[in-house]
Amino acid sequence: MKIPKIIHQIWSGIDGPLPQEFRSLGETWKRDYPDWEYRLWDNKKMVEFVKNEYPEYWFVYQKYPFNVQRWDAIRYLILEKIGGMYVDFDYESLQPMCEILENKTCCFSLEKEVGSNLFKVFNNAMMMSTPNHPFMQKIVKFVFSRTTLIPQYTNKNLTIFNTTGPYALIRLYETLTTEEKEDVYLIPAQFVSPFTGLEAEEVRLGVVNQKLDDCLDNAYAVHYYVSNWVKTNN
Template sequence: MFQLKLKPVCCGTSAWDRPKQCASLITLLLGCCMLVFLHVLISSEFEDEAAYFSSLSLPEEDSKLPQMGIVLMENLPVTGTPRMPKRIHQTWKSDEIPHSLTEWVKSWTKNHPDWEYWLWTDKSARHLISDRHPSFLQTYDNYPHNIQRADALRYIVLYEFGGVYADLDMESLRPLDRLAWKYSCFLGQEPYAHPILDTNTHTLVINAIMACQPGHPFMKMVVDSLPDFAHMWSLFDATGPHFLSYVYKKYMRENQQLSPTHEDWVYLTPAEYFYPNRDPDKFSYFYRQCKNYEQLNPLQRAACHNLKKTPLEEKRMALAFTNHHWVHTYLFSVKVSLRQPVPMREIVPEMKLYPEDAPVK
């Protein structure tokens, strides 16, 4: 009679090796289980930002401390003519994106049904730079990290085509038309506590969402400045938020005479507009910082009070145009997903690609 013999999973070349391999496998499995448990524990602990920071024990707020944050939205037009093309730009390495990001992509087309949707892949990105910025191609190719190429690309895309750029982990909550009717270029800033408690910097301009008309002089300054910062070892300094913040502050110093209604003005929106939630990865660090309240300077103390006064989610979202989910997609390649990536054409059938859909200059 035929017998099927199964070879044990933990088997060595000898009986002596077999117990040691089994023990190693069991240790590995236990370690994986512990990591999963810690991930679930940390995720559940940080789920409610307002509840987490409300437990901070701080002295009574001093009226002399700097004030930060808004409670009301500015007066935005309810109709008008957009001061930039109605285009949404997003980037990914290919035209298939992780399944976990698809609903956030759909939120953009849902809230902006009459806007074009552009996807920029590694292939189309290099094609664009080769076509329109060939002198930058060597710098682009020599960046040591893919996120640096992705950063540079978003600046070039906005300079060339205009519209709105948004990271794939940015969810649209309401149309951006009212902002586009009022401003020809606008940027977002990180939640107030991020730069203050991280680096003792008052403001940090972040590039996860940006909007400009094509050919805007600010975006030209950004693109022209990229080669000068390519040698920086830090991702943030070379192409990221620190780089963008430096160029923004330089541009505004050189254009102090401009009014907010001028075509060349750049509007830095309140953090509440695009980043109603702080990065959960920073919660523990911020909490420890604020526990040492007496050792902090006035700006840092004000940031701690701002954390403690975090309103409930519905109040934060009432002021928000988008919600940034802090997935850190530039690290996505090291994360494990059990679901297959989704072709972008299935999510946005009418999406546009470069160069075949490029508008005539």
């Protein structure tokens, strides 16, 4: 496997300890990838990493208006420098996906289509990369450009999505050549994001039916779209 066998997860600790439900989901990755190193990044480790490894980006990192922008941005730095798999705490592993990652160098999770998507929709909740991958370098260069600090959007959500989040990633992906896109694997949603956001909410509320069960037939992992950051002001 080309991608380093390291799993990265982030919980800053600024807003409180890691909730038990997330701790339990985190354990599923340790269970299914026993031969992979597991690294949990708290705020102290993240700050030290940026200052030591990317001092040129410290100004932008600490100037982002929202903490979630820092948590977005740091995951790109980690993958660009160290490589491995980054996964959010609202993701559950169902079975190891090593077979679909074989010979891949950079991966993102496609989201399940809702209606007719005009372009490929993926996010930064689960990503894999080799160190120094060109697309990850392209992402880092953009999210740490000072243009991301210029107020351009009407609310917090749009600011985050367009500066450090999924909208920024999708725009950058669309600038790649056909050849460059072939080096970025967009993992089919049925494997890693079998639910839409609304279906995931039903599951979290305890809804049980055959339709939801069928979504898991080919799944290696499940994204529950908890999005705690939406509820905070920082």
